[in-house]
Amino acid sequence: xxxxxxxxxxxxxxxxxxxxxxxxxxxxxxxxxxxxxxxxxxxxxxxxxxxxxxxxxxxxxxxxxxxxxxxxxxxxxxxxxxxxxxxxxxxxxxxxxxxxxxxxxxxxxxxxxxxxxxxxxxxxxxxxxxxxxxxxxxxxxxxxxxxxxxxxxxxxxxxxxxxxxxxxxxxxxxxxxxxxxxxxxxxxxxxxxxxxxxxxxxxxxxxxxxxxxxxxxxxxxxxxxxxxxxxxxxxxxxxxxxxxxxxxxxxxxxxxxxxxxxxxxxxxxxxxxxxxxxxxxxxxxxxxxxxxxxxxxxxxxxxxxxxxxxxxxxxxxxxxxxxxxxxxxxxxxxxxxxxxxxxxxxxxxxxxxxxxx
Amino acid sequence: xxxxxxxxxxxxxxxxxxxxxxxxxxxxxxxxxxxxxxxxxxxxxxxxxxxxxxxxxxxxxxxxxxxxxxxxxxxxxxxxxxxxxxxxxxxxxxxxxxxxxxxxxxxxxxxxxxxxxxxxxxxxxxxxxxxxxxxxxxxxxxxxxxxxxxxxxxxxxxxxxxxxxxxxxxxxxxxxxxxxxxxxxxxxxxxxxxxxxxxxxxxxxxxxxxxxxxxxxxxxxxxxxxxxxxxxxxxxxxxxxxxxxxxxxxxxxxxxxxxxxxxxxxxxxxxxxxxxxxxxxxxxxxxxxxxxxxxxxxxxxxxxxxxxxxxxxxxxxxxxxxxxxxx
Numbered sequence: 263x264x265x266x267x268x269x270x271x272x273x274x275x276x277x278x279x280x281x282x283x284x285x286x287x288x289x290x291x292x293x294x295x296x297x298x299x300x301x302x303x304x305x306x307x308x309x310x311x312x313x314x315x316x317x318x319x320x321x322x323x324x325x326x327x328x329x330x331x332x333x334x335x336x337x338x339x340x341x342x343x344x345x346x347x348x349x350x351x352x353x354x355x356x357x358x359x360x361x362x363x364x365x366x367x368x369x370x371x372x373x374x375x376x377x378x379x380x381x382x383x384x385x386x387x388x389x390x391x392x393x394x395x396x397x398x399x400x401x402x403x404x405x406x407x408x409x410x411x412x413x414x415x416x417x418x419x420x421x422x423x424x425x426x427x428x429x430x431x432x433x434x435x436x437x438x439x440x441x442x443x444x445x446x447x448x449x450x451x452x453x454x455x456x457x458x459x460x461x462x463x464x465x466x467x468x469x470x471x472x473x474x475x476x477x478x479x480x481x482x483x484x485x486x487x488x489x490x491x492x493x494x495x496x497x498x499x500x501x502x503x504x505x506x507x508x509x510x511x512x513x514x515x516x517x518x519x520x521x522x523x524x525x526x527x528x529x530x531x532x533x534x535x536x537x538x539x540x541x542x543x544x545x546x547x548x549x550x551x552x553x554x555x556x557x558x559x560x561x562x563x564x565x566x567x568x569x570x571x572x573x574x575x576x577x578x579x580x581x582x583x584x585x586x587x588x589x590x591x592x593x594x595x596x597x598x599x600x601x602x603x604x605x606x607x608x609x610x611x612x613x614x615x616x617x618x619x
Numbered sequence: 620x621x622x623x624x625x626x627x628x629x630x631x632x633x634x635x636x637x638x639x640x641x642x643x644x645x646x647x648x649x650x651x652x653x654x655x656x657x658x659x660x661x662x663x664x665x666x667x668x669x670x671x672x673x674x675x676x677x678x679x680x681x682x683x684x685x686x687x688x689x690x691x692x693x694x695x696x697x698x699x700x701x702x703x704x705x706x707x708x709x710x711x712x713x714x715x716x717x718x719x720x721x722x723x724x725x726x727x728x729x730x731x732x733x734x735x736x737x738x739x740x741x742x743x744x745x746x747x748x749x750x751x752x753x754x755x756x757x758x759x760x761x762x763x764x765x766x767x768x769x770x771x772x773x774x775x776x777x778x779x780x781x782x783x784x785x786x787x788x789x790x791x792x793x794x795x796x797x798x799x800x801x802x803x804x805x806x807x808x809x810x811x812x813x814x815x816x817x818x819x820x821x822x823x824x825x826x827x828x829x830x831x832x833x834x835x836x837x838x839x840x841x842x843x844x845x846x847x848x849x850x851x852x853x854x855x856x857x858x859x860x861x862x863x864x865x866x867x868x869x870x871x872x873x874x875x876x877x878x879x880x881x882x883x884x885x886x887x888x889x890x891x892x893x894x895x896x897x898x899x900x901x902x903x904x905x906x907x908x909x910x911x912x913x914x915x916x917x918x919x920x921x922x923x924x925x926x927x928x929x930x931x932x933x934x935x936x937x938x939x940x941x942x943x944x945x946x
Contacts, residue, residue, distance in 0.1 A: 303904070330904060331903070331904025331905045332904075332905055333903075333904060333905045333906045333907050333910065333911070334903070334904050334905075336907075337908070337911075350905075355696075356908070357907060357908065360908070429791075429792050429793070431793055431795075436874070436877070436878065436879035436901055437874075437900075437901035437902065437904070437905070438901065438902045438904065438905035438906060438910075439905055440905065462692060462694075462695060463694070463905050464691055464692065464881075464902065466690065466692075466881075468880065468882060469791065470878075470890070471793065471795060471796045471878040471890040472796070472877070472878040472879040472880065472890075473796075473878075474874055474875055474879075474901060478763075478875070481764075482795075485764075486795070
């Protein structure tokens with residue numbers, strides 16, 4: 263599976279022919295050694311691409327990322343098993359205190375947003391292309407208050423489509439996931455009167471059908487006529503029977519694309535302190551061309567005080583490659599969303615601030 | 620308790636055998652089997668202790684009733700989670716599975732034991748055993764992608780003509796990812812357990828009972844009804860209980876098939892249902908510290924339920940033994 267998505271890395275790795283620690287013309291700084299990391303499965307494909315590119319350029323280093331889930335990844339970091347953890351939601355509060363305790367000499371634990379994503383509302387409806395929904399209709403469908411495709415609310419945003427009098431088969435995630443967390447955060451922020459179930463990793467609303475993992479959700483939508491579900495953008499790009507709905511954010515319909523999602527992520531505000539770049543995403547953005555249903559996944563590690571056997575220098579070098587132009591360009595080709603603008607500058611500064619000795 | 624009994628037998632009993640000393644090999648073997656027995660007890664105790672210790676934090680911080688709450692939010696602030704839905708879903712799915720599996724499993728065993736030709740019975744027995752070798756993830760995927768579409772018409776038929784019976788009612792007009800489908804897949808999964816044990820039990824029926832009932836002019840059905848079934852009732856019950864144990868604990872197939880909602884629903888033809896084991900599989904990866912503890916607490920409850928099922932099975936088997944007429 264990994265092999266088919268790693269073809270894009272050739273351009274970046276070929277430029278970094280340097281051996282040893284010298285920073286060369288490319289974006290890859292080689293540091294020898296091995297690190298283990300684990301966490302979010304949502305960013306697994308992005309990390310795998312980066313690992314392949316990095317290891318090709320630096321034969322002396324090994325990076326092992328296990329996509330065990332965000333919670334399990336943070337747990338592994340807390341129990342000092344990994345060098346960094348990938349997580350779909352920033353590590354904070356009680357978990358942050360526990361995780362920062364790993365960092366020696368009172369070092370801070372920092373969340374670094376490195377991989378962005380878009381959540382597509384995927385639908386499968388015969389004869390309907392270019393479906394446009396807004397936050398109210400999305401909330402209504404997933405809260406089970408809109409149950410037919412020809413509901414006036416859906417017709418209103420799709421005046422030219424022939425919508426059938428069919429029951430909407432709605433699919434959500436049955437497992438805990440950062441995708442659900444971000445999707446329900448979007449609904450809570452943009453349609454609070456329709457969506458009254460709050461936000462979280464677990465699906466709380468009644469009705470609909472749960473499927474395990476984004477792969478099963480997209481499979482269910484592709485397989486079931488008149489259905490709808492939410493998945494990360496890359497899944498709907500690969501799907502055959504399902505299409506992504508455009509979202510009208512109040513400033514016109516916006517297609518679910520990496521570029522449109524990057525606009526929203528770049529406008530996020532940093533709520534973390536210091537170099538902790540915990541973000542708050544403005545889901546209610548009305549900016550034309552800003553796709554509002556986005557997620558940001560973080561890498562969590564110690565700014566200082568990461569044990570020497572966890573090889574902080576390699577962590578810095580590897581994350582630095584991920585944050586480089588080449589690394590971020592890789593994201594787009596696999597359906598992820600790059601971090602751009604001022605935020606990227608802060609990300610690079612945060613990675614540079616990691617103390618390696 | 621059992622070690623005390625063994626100690627007494629060993630201490631008092633051994634010298635009586637001709638007063639000779641125990642052969643070293645004999646002694647060593649005795650210790651070996653004691654060690655084996657103790658190992659099992661230690662493992663079980665270790666599991667129980669682990670479950671209790673790890674589940675205490677979540678149980679003490681739960682802001683709502685662990686038994687009555689119909690939601691799962693152990694990582695929110697304040698934590699709120701309950702296992703009523705999970706216990707109900709686990710039992711309900713397993714019961715549906717057993718209702719389907721028992722007649723087929725026992726029927727298969729009877730066919731193999733008393734009706735099939737020797738060659739067919741060997742082949743059929745082999746195939747049924749093979750069913751037990753299929754990994755549960757395969758059953759899950761097969762159930763989800765192949766079996767489910769085949770069952771949808773049956774669900775629609777049940778809902779249309781028997782919808783007036785509450786459990787077949789379908790207000791959502793959706794027929795996939797239902798308890799019925801999970802129950803059917805589970806039934807297939809427990810079939811080999813039920814069938815294999817029943818077959819063994821039927822083989823224990825004394826030949827004399829079978830032959831004399833036939834000699835007295837009984838038909839084959841009468842022979843089964845009057846000689847075989849009364850004798851094997853206890854064994855068949857324990858087959859059912861072992862199958863039930865498997866159905867209760869099945870994880871990944873259920874996690875894939877069920878829609879996993881957090882509400883108690885009796886309706887078996889519409890999307891829904893949940894189970895303790897499936898819930899752990901679905902929530903573990905993303906669970907926080909308290910979430911994991913809460914999941915382990917549900918594991919403790921499943922442990923207790925399975926223990927209760929097995930003890931009931933033992934009790935029934937022991938009680939039936941006296942009335943089976945076998946002695």
